[in-house]
Each structure stands twice: as C-alpha cells, then as structure tokens.
Amino acid sequence: MLAVHPVSAEKMQAVARDFQQGISPYNQEGLTDIQMFIGAQSALAKLRERDADLADFLQHLD
Known part of the structure; x- marks a missing residue:
C-alpha cells in the first residue's frame, strides 16, 4: 500500500517550510x-x- 521514494533536498525544505507554517505534511x-x-x-x-x-x-x- 505504501511506497517510499527519495525526494530532493529542495522538496524536503519546502515540506519543512510548509510544516512550520502549519500546513500538514x-x-x-x-x-x-x-x-x-x-x-x-x-x-x-x-x-x-x-x-x-x-x-x-x-x-x-x-
């Protein structure tokens, strides 16, 4: 059901930035x-x- 794919450092930073602004991953x-x-x-x-x-x-x- 679940799969794991590597993400770029830029994508990870964007997710972290969104999370800090209250946007759920x-x-x-x-x-x-x-x-x-x-x-x-x-x-x-x-x-x-x-x-x-x-x-x-x-x-x-x-």
Whole structure:
C-alpha cells in the first residue's frame, strides 16, 4: 500500500517550510491518499460492528 521514494533536498525544505507554517505534511502531493485510506479503514471498522458481511464485501472492492 505504501511506497517510499527519495525526494530532493529542495522538496524536503519546502515540506519543512510548509510544516512550520502549519500546513500538514499529509497535504503534500501523493500523501493525501494516506488520509483517504485511514478514513476508509475507520468507516469499514464502524460498519463491521453493525454488518460484518457488508463490511467484508466492501473491503474486497478496494
């Protein structure tokens, strides 16, 4: 699910500068997928409490 790619020093400085200004690193290009994945997993966990079969079905659609 996750991959690691090297980034340039300039890109890392830009991310650090944004972070110092209160901008989450997760708002950077490519990292928003992490937030969506976490949100989907959280929603599936809540659904699983009510309807495990439906949650299993939806999880396999990913």
